Amino acid sequence: MSADDSPDAYDSLLERYERATYIGDAAGVLSWDQEVVMPEGGTPARSKQTSALSGARHDILTSDEFEADLNAAEDADLPDEQAAVVREIRREFDRAAKVPKSLVERISEETSNALPIWKEAKAEDDWETFAPQVETLLELKREYANHIDPETDTYEVLFADYEPWLDLSVAEDVLEQLRDALIPLIDELNETDADLATPFDGTYSDDDQFSLAESTLEYLGYPEEHGRLDTAPHPFSSGTQFDARVTTRFDNEDPVGSIGSVIHEFGHATYTLGLPREAYGTPLGQNRGLTVHESQSRLWENHVGRSASFLSSYVDLVNDDLGTDISGRELYEAANQVYPDNLIRVEADELTYHMHIILRFEIERDLLSGDLDVADVPEAWNAKMEEYLGVTPDTDAEGCLQDIHWAHGSFGYFPTYSLGSVLAAQLFDAAESDIDGLDAQLADGEFDALHEWLTEEVHQHGARYTTNELVKRATGEEFSADAFIDYADAKFSDLYDL
Structure with a gap:
């Protein structure tokens, strides 16, 4: 040619x-x-x-x-x-x-x-009902990885499906840094006598919580003409820059979990909707990978949705839709309490969340290598929950059956949650430096400047840059867990008056 x-x-x-x-x-x-x-x-x-x-x-x-x-x-x-x-x-x-x-x-x-x-x-x-399907999917994914690169560790090959431009060694290093930094911080927080507010003491119907979810999405600027809200057993977001849908689920005694999941999935959707429309169908119109995708959801969920500034005004929506009468400070304390005994990953606080990820990473790695039998997953899961969080699930539904990922065959996915969380902190630091008065804007329910910054620095590029190139362009620094560790220490030391 x-x-x-x-x-x-x-x-x-x-x-x-x-x-x-x-x-x-x-x-x-x-x-x-x-x-x-x-x-x-x-x-x-x-x-x-x-x-x-x-x-x-x-x-x-x-x-x-x-x-x-x-x-x-x-x-x-x-x-x-x-x-x-x-x-x-x-x-x-x-x-x-x-x-x-x-x-x-x-x-x-x-x-x-x-x-x-x-x-x-x-x-x-009943884990035994699902175990044969897990066996089948593990066998198929091992075969899949072996076709791609028989000389490389199976988990490493599968991880690259979700994060193609950061090596597994980076994920392992991040998880190690988080474990070393967060376990002593969590222990210290649990030893304090801080009496944080727990203002939700009633029962809140699915209808009222769905109404709050709709109000939340409207408040954040989710465009009705390009999305929709539904419920699902496991919250998720999917779609394109023309149609990005979100789902949530409800706990009638704890609306905080649903609030967090709605804002989290909004973050995913706003990234998807921010991809360039003229590049739809090409890599320039696709997301950069799950680390970056997760950074967007965790940024909105944690750095916006769990911030005192945002919650000071957002609380009015909560009171209107749920019929409560709580203050922004009470909502802030309720949304940021550290609960090591929380069994469910998607309901976990910002700190113990990463122990849930480490647990899943270790179990998946052992399953794929053959060091752990599928039949022994509940026992291994419960032992690691006790080791990392000091709690043992009473049921498999609250333990090894809680996540949908293995039904999707998504082995190697979980580390991107922690990678995304640390990137969220890094990006939000940069946004705060670039946007004058960002904290005040969040308190006033004004999100345009942050949305425009994220679109300019992240969304509009699609997959043009590798992950670390994108991070360096947006923040001026290499991808690192430092910003998250500093943020977590400062935020929770202040909240718990350490």
Whole structure:
């Protein structure tokens, strides 16, 4: 192929890739439907549908024509943005081309089948019901990883599906730093005699909490024409820059958990909606990865949603929708109490949350290596809960069955939650430096400046930059856990009067 053909090759490559993206996004809508509104009996057909779409997408990404266009585009002298697109497509092609289509379809079908089995097992508090599906998915994911890179640790290969540009060693280092810094801080907080407010002592209906969730999204600026709110057994957000949906769930005795999950999922959705629309279908219109995605949700949930400034005015919505009469300070204390005995990850406080992540990381790693049998997961889970948090679940539903990730086959996903949390602190530090009076704006319910800063520094770039390049452009520093550790120490030392 001549040099003159290179632009044509790039255009052809992009057209093929966009088609694969559209198929993947269609599969995402089917997945949302299955988790939110599909009747229970629809699984056999849905699993075949998602399998077919996965196979069709794989066919496009691994075709000879796709590879030829990719090779020609790589040889061309492309502008920086186009070169970044080719870099991202090359990485995806190199991984996809090594995996047989039949395996891709099998994994998709098995994860669709696993979802109702997980729901049943959780409802019945019965790990044994779900264990065979976990065995199957582990076997398939080991095979998948072995096709991609048989010389590399299985967990490392799978982790790279979710965070392609930070090595697993970075995640391990971050988790070690968090464990070393947070365990003594948590212990110190628990030894104080601080008497923080617990203002929610009634029962709050699903309808009232749903109303508060709607009010919260409107308050934050979530656009109705590009999203929707629903409930699901496990809160999540999914979609594109044109349609980013959120879900939550409710605890009738503790509305704080739902408030946090709504703001968390809003953070995910606002990142998705902030991706450039004109680049939809290309890597420039896709998120940078789950570390960055999680940084957006944790920034809004913790640095905004759990801040004293935000809660000082937001409390009016809480009182209106829940019929309470509490102060902003009381809500701040309720939202930031440290509860080591909290069994549920998505309801955990800012500090003990990371112990939940470490636990899952260690169990997944041992499962994939064969050092832990699936049948022994409940025992291992409970032992680690006791070790890290000093509490043992009474049921598997509150223990090893609480998360949906294994039903999705998402082994290697969990470390990105902690990576995202530390990045959130790093980004918020930079935003505070760049935005005059940000704290006062949050207290006044004004979020435009923060939203614009995040769009400018993070969202608009899509996947143009690698993770650390994006972090350095936004903050001027390398990716690091330092900002989070400093933030956590300062915030909770002040709250608990250490």
